[in-house]
Amino acid sequence: MTETSVQTSAAEPAAKPVSRLERLLYRSEALRGYLLMSPTLLIMTIGIIVPFLILVTMSLWTRDGFSFDATLTIANYLRVWNEPIFGALLRRSFWISGVATVATVVLCYPMAYYVAFHVHRNKMMWIILMTLPFWTSYLLRVFAWKVILGYEGVINSGLQGLGMIEEPLSFLLYSKSAVIITLAHAWAAFAILPLYVSLEKIDKSLLEAATDLGDGPVARFWRITFPLSMPGIIAASFLIFIPTTGDYITPALLGGPDGAMIGNFIQLQFGAVNNWPMGATLSIVLMLWIAAIALVFLFITRQAERRVS
Amino acid sequence: MTSSDAFISIRNVNKFFGGFQAIDDVSMDIGKGEFFSLLGASGCGKTTLLRMLAGFESTSSGEILIDGQPTADVPPHHRPVNMVFQSYAIFPHLNVRDNIAYGLRKQRLPKAKRQEMVEEMLDLIKLPGYGTRKANELSGGQRQRIALARALILRPKVLLLDEPLGALDKQLREQMQLELRALQRQVGITFVFVTHDQEEALTLSDRIAVMSGGKVLQVDTPHGLYEAPRTREVASFIGNMNFFPATVRRNGASAGAVETEGLGTIPVPLDILTKPDGAPVQVALRPEKFALSDTRPDGALAVQARLSTSAYLGERSHHYVTIDGREEPVAVSTPNLHRLAGDDAGTGAPVWLSWTPESIVILDAE
Known part of the structure; x- marks a missing residue:
């Protein structure tokens, strides 16, 4: 017994020399973290921060005929503040994407709820089936809604065929409602997934405990399921609200004059109007507004959560 | 025990999950104020029987009466029973006070009265001053006590306990056994206790039902089960033989x-x-x-x-x-x-x- 142990220790290879970098990495968790992040960090720096700085600089320029005057001034910001058209466009954008966000979350919640609580086998298949429409291009889906909502579209011709309406419903296409309907459908996958994850995580024995303590299904939902799914609701709302506010494809194709959003206006500045500094200013103003709204939203939900507990 | 003074009466109950029979013609009576244990290895049907008393599972056939009332059509939230779950199921978004007061909502009590009842319960479970603690700041033993208080505050006719001490370490478990027994004597509520730990069942219970394969093998006092087992299976399940x-x-x-x-x-x-x-x-x-x-x-x-x-x-x-x-x-x-x-x-x-x-x-x- 003793002999063998002596032999094995003798046969053990000598400890490998450890390089300084290895030792440093072993000791510092922060360093390891940065190393892991470094590819992303690099792309973030080059791809986001640099263009952002360019955008900020450009927003302080002005248009001078066909070229730009590079003297730094806040004239563009003052214009945005003073001329009512910009405020109106911003308000309309927030209204449209706000309604679309609420509609998407409200419509997707029951679907996510169903899969989380009432499907016991092949949950993944259900989730994939729900996201299947999103495998086609965004543009294609927007066009599909044009076909559905148009004057000669599926809804109007269907209703006319049934004799329920005389004239085609004109509010369906080229309006705010068309934009809202399309956005709500286009972003559904972004609501279902976070909602499903937060609902799926809820311990089923909590629901049984609530029932046991005297709650019927409705009381149980509002006292347990809903507050515990709040993180999913917040995530879904942000995921939809932020990108839809700046969307310009859907309003360009389906909005008409009434449904134009700030994104269309920004696109115009960089395109036909050829006022890049104004476009940059509007982009930054939009960004600031979204950040402000997101912070207020977070603050309100935090307060609500605190009031519940 | 004769069925006339039985508080809970289980009569010829069967339960099938698909083709699997979880409960096989079980009949027993549990008296008022009794500490009654369901003892058996995992999969013997003891938890299923407990969940039937709570109303989370229906009976395939047979009848369960609680305080003389048939329970078949009574949903769990209307039954005069409360349960302490194996995982304790403490609501994570509520603090200790709101967890304990959770079931009082329907009684529409004034806030001061509710507060007073919660404080009383916190004293009873020996956690005074813990009302504003968050659920995630509690240890296993504390969660267990709060689960107990949350159920007891409603003064149920029967308290169901699903292996409530299983997740605790040995020392804490032994301490909680003594406290649980003392608490039961103090409040006088009928306890139905599920466990796979025969020592725990012997320590706590007035009577024990030994279960195996969905059947009840013997219902007896701890002394009776240990000293006069009726079958070899019971004899070898309780202690060594x-x-x-x-x-x-x-x-x-x-x-x-x-x-x-x-x-x-x-x-x-x-x-x-x-x-x-x-x-x-x-x-x-x-x-x-x-x-x-x-x-x-x-x-x-x-x-x-x-x-x-x-x-x-x-x-x-x-x-x-x-x-x-x-x-x-x-x-x-x-x-x-x-x-x-x-x-x-x-x-x-x-x-x-x-x-x-x-x-x-x-x-x-x-």
């Missing part, structure tokens, strides 16, 4: 005996011999009913044996001894009454194995 094949010998109407393989002939009173002369039976003896000695003890029944293995456990020692005419070793447990005890002679040492006729249990042959 040595079994010896034996034959009944009746010598006329005055005296009886069992002739065993290994322990010789043991005289027994006629009234515990239910079988006719010559019938095969089993004699069962618990390890601690045996004694070991170097010389033959006077007056007691004894056989010569050889020590096979010994394990020293501090307060007791466990031994296996072999005896002639029997292949399986006999398990013996002896108390270490003085300091040198238990420091035994080695393997193969000859010893005398002795016992008294009163300590044997006679069971039907397999």
Whole structure:
């Protein structure tokens, strides 16, 4: 017994020399973290921060005929503040994407709820089936809604065929409602997934405990399921609200004059109007507004959560 | 217990999950204020039976009455029972006070009254001043107590407990057992307690139902289950037991005996011999009913044996001894009454194995 142990220790290879970098990495968790992040960090720096700085600089320029005057001034910001058209466009954008966000979350919640609580086998298949429409291009889906909502579209011709309406419903296409309907459908996958994850995580024995303590299904939902799914609701709302506010494809194709959003206006500045500094200013103003709204939203939900507990 | 004073009456209950029968014709009565345990290995149907009492599972056939009321059509949130879950199910988004007061909502009490009841409960579970703690700041033992308080505050007719001590470490578990028992006496509510830990069941219960394969094997007091098990399955589930094949010998109407393989002939009173002369039976003896000695003890029944293995456990020692005419070793447990005890002679040492006729249990042959 003793002999063998002596032999094995003798046969053990000598400890490998450890390089300084290895030792440093072993000791510092922060360093390891940065190393892991470094590819992303690099792309973030080059791809986001640099263009952002360019955008900020450009927003302080002005248009001078066909070229730009590079003297730094806040004239563009003052214009945005003073001329009512910009405020109106911003308000309309927030209204449209706000309604679309609420509609998407409200419509997707029951679907996510169903899969989380009432499907016991092949949950993944259900989730994939729900996201299947999103495998086609965004543009294609927007066009599909044009076909559905148009004057000669599926809804109007269907209703006319049934004799329920005389004239085609004109509010369906080229309006705010068309934009809202399309956005709500286009972003559904972004609501279902976070909602499903937060609902799926809820311990089923909590629901049984609530029932046991005297709650019927409705009381149980509002006292347990809903507050515990709040993180999913917040995530879904942000995921939809932020990108839809700046969307310009859907309003360009389906909005008409009434449904134009700030994104269309920004696109115009960089395109036909050829006022890049104004476009940059509007982009930054939009960004600031979204950040402000997101912070207020977070603050309100935090307060609500605190009031519940 | 007669069914007239039963508080919970379970009558011929069956439960099928698809083709699997989880509960097989179970009938039992539980008295008011009783601490009643359902004991069995996992998968024996004890939790299913508890969930039927709570209303989370329906009965496939049969009937459950609580306080004389049939329960079949009563949903769980309208039953006069409350449950302490195995995972405790403390609501993570609520603090301790709101967890405990959760079920009071329907009673529409003034806020001050509700507050007072919560404080009372916190005193009862010995966690005063914990009302504003968050759920995630609690230890396992504290969560368990809060789950208990949350159920007890509603003054249920029956409290159901699903292995509530299973997740606690040994010391805390033993402390909680004592507290649970004291609490039950204090509040006087009927407790139905599910456990797979036989020691826990023996410590806590007024009566225990031993379950296996969806059936109830025996319902008895802890003493009755341990000292007078009715079947070999119960005997070996509660504690350890040595079994010896034996034959009944009746010598006329005055005296009886069992002739065993290994322990010789043991005289027994006629009234515990239910079988006719010559019938095969089993004699069962618990390890601690045996004694070991170097010389033959006077007056007691004894056989010569050889020590096979010994394990020293501090307060007791466990031994296996072999005896002639029997292949399986006999398990013996002896108390270490003085300091040198238990420091035994080695393997193969000859010893005398002795016992008294009163300590044997006679069971039907397999």
